[in-house]
Amino acid sequence: MEKTVIATPNAPGAIGPYSQGWTVGELVYTSGQIPVDPATGAVPEGIAAQAEQSCKNVGAILEAAGVTLEHVFKTTCFLADIGDFAAFNEVYAKYFTTKPARSCVAVKDLPKGVLCEIEAIAAK
Template structure:
């Protein structure tokens, strides 16, 4: 197993890694919409979805893969009313349409509106 770390995505805010590479797959931890250079969270679901996607992308890049290698994502929304706006942004990044689960949750870290985790083939 190999730990994946990059300064281009937010550092872990708990006892976990940004990602792992194991047996030809890359597993990212859930990425919330935090700008890693400032620690700020933008307003609104569209801007937050952009940052969550960018942060997943940074971890994938650090592992030597891209969005086209993603085979499965899990998406968490604080409000299922944001589903359409979230999908609009998500579709720009995950163009290969990987398998996906998308669920509404009661709350997310730092009060954000979305979080994305991914599994990619190496």
């Protein structure tokens, strides 16, 4: 089975010992994407802007692997505050229009103090 590391300057670089993503056979796996602007390293304010940037970052990794958000069949979403669930969903729904299977959980903390993180699995 063919395995390939995904690397793109259009999404934030890894801040630890991991890759932005992998293709394994016909599947594409992204690492969790926090809302860091890859061009500036800045994190926007508020859950809506952060959800937007996280979705864009996931999309950039998928694009580097030759697929789009429409190919995603599973996501896992992490929120620093479950009270942000509705606002997060509003943004998420604009990007993940095919309504992939999803888990969404609140966690104690996320890297860099961000409010959300998204990882995805897509099929080529």
